[in-house]
Amino acid sequence: MTTMKEIARQTGVSVSTVSLVMNHRDAGRVKPEIASRVRETARQLGYQINPMARSLRTNSTRILGFISDAVATTPYAGGMILGAQSAASRLGYMLITVSTDGGMKEDDEIDALKRYGADGFLYAKMSNRITDVPSKLLDYPVVLTDATDRNGVIPSVEPNEFLIAYDATTHLIKAGCERIAYVGCSETMIAQEGRLAGYRAALENAGRDFDERVVTNVPNNGPALREVSTLFDAEHPDGFFCFNDARAWYVYECAARRGLTVGKDISVVGVDNHRVFAETLEPQLTTVELPHFEMGYWAATKLISMIENRPMNDIEWPKTTAPLPPIDAPIPAKIHCTLLEKGSVAR
Template sequence: MMTMKDVAEKAGVSISTVSLVLNNHDAGRVKPQIAAKVRQMAEELGYKPNPMARSLRTSRTGILGFVSEQIQGIPYTSKALQGAQDATSRYGYIILLVDTDGSARQVEQTSTLQRYGVDGFLYSKPSSQVTEVPEELVHSPLVLISTNTVDNRFPIVEPNEFAIGYDATKRLIDSGAKKIAYIGNAKPTITQATRLEGYRRAFKEAGRTFDDRLVVNVGNNDPALEMVSRLFDEQHPDAFFCYDDSRTWYVYECAARRGLTIGKDLSVIGVGNLDFIVDTFTPKLTTIAIPEYEMGYWAACKLISLIEKRSLGPHPFPDELSNLPAIDAASPAKVHCRLIENESVISK
């Protein structure tokens, strides 16, 4: 097993310098080029920190708890978990998962994690409703992922929902669309209201008048299809921004029944970038991706900075995630969502 002494000899520096660098305490204390050399040598030698030794030295276990509801059935949350795992691995931590239904079982499972001595928690609830943080979590370092709470005690990272509505609508305006409908969610959620606000702002900035006759909030199945069908016949939109990818199906179906072709006669943009929808529809759906991986990565980095009571340095994120807000950004930290161009928007 490689030790810090081996890394120090290979890099030509002292063991204390290696310790500072590999414990991420080098900022302002070790020259950047030397720190980079130490990390390179550690990687080449396959150096792995001893978690037991670190635990004794720091009174931390290097274990984080990830508490979520029904994670396996929700692709967004599973991507957040992957992002968190990648971040924790980078900083020498591991994650233990609690997949719960929100019942008393959650209390039991979370208490078990606390007995293992977890250093802090990530909490994600698949809901756009305001929720209370479980009492058993509030006394530990805690970061929330896309979870709206009744207070502002804990850092939150979430998608920029306003920008989702704004960007989708502006894209349709720029495509030349004249009558842009919004197919929203019948449930009065925070997400629904904020995306609608972005939709309205795009109209205002383009010098257009908002027309509430082009807004239809739907649920599921036949009633939703009937409402979208009525919108087609009464208002004759030439473009649609849909609350999520699932609701774009009603637009595709109504267009097909009328002999209209998406991408040629009508434009459609969804939200979610769900593979089983985007890759199934013809033409392929243009959509906005929810950055769950990025939010999980950010949340884990934020949690580690709280646990260790330090900054993670000027570059805590990989280059491909450079659009993330700073670790010390005001809460809620909002992550911009990327528009994925496919084939469902008419080209000028």
């Protein structure tokens, strides 16, 4: 097993310098070029930190707790967990995930993570919403993921809902659509408010009037199909921006019943890049991908920066579909999501 003494001998520095670098305490103490050389030598020699020894020295376990109310019941949780785990692993931490759905009591799961000695917590929701942080977490470093602290104090990360809609609607305008409908969500939530505002702003910035007659906010069931059908017959839109990919399915269904071809007679843009809808609809659905991996990665990195009290200026962000905001972004940090062009928008 490679030791710090071997790394020190290879790089010509002291063991204490190697310790500072490998424990991420080199900022302002070790010249960047020396720190870089130490890290590269450690990588080449296959150096692995002994987590038990480190925890005894530092009173830190390097364990992060990930708490969610929907880990087991949503197709997006995996991406968020993968992002958090990737960042944690890259920075020398372990991620332990617990779910509070299925009858599990949140306080009990938090207590269990505390018994493992978690240094900090990620508190995740699976649809962007305002939430209260559990009181049991308030004496620990905490970052919210896909949620916003009601008091605006706890660091958090979420999709930029306004730009999701602005970009999607602008894409339809540039494709030549003259009458663009919004098929929204009937629930009151951050995403609905932001996307309706972004849709409206894109129209107005293009010199078009906002028309409530082409806006319908629907649930995810049979009545939604009837409302979208009524919209087709009463207003005859040639473009549709949909709150999510599931609602885009209603547009495809209504078009088929009227002998219209998506991507030719009408254009449709959804949100989510949901595998079931975005890849199985024909033509494939142009959609704005929600940044679940990116949110998880940013949140874990932010949490570690809080635990270690360092700015993370020396880290290299991974290549992601959506660009990651700076670690010191205002609360909430917002991620500008990426529109994926497929076949549902007429050219």
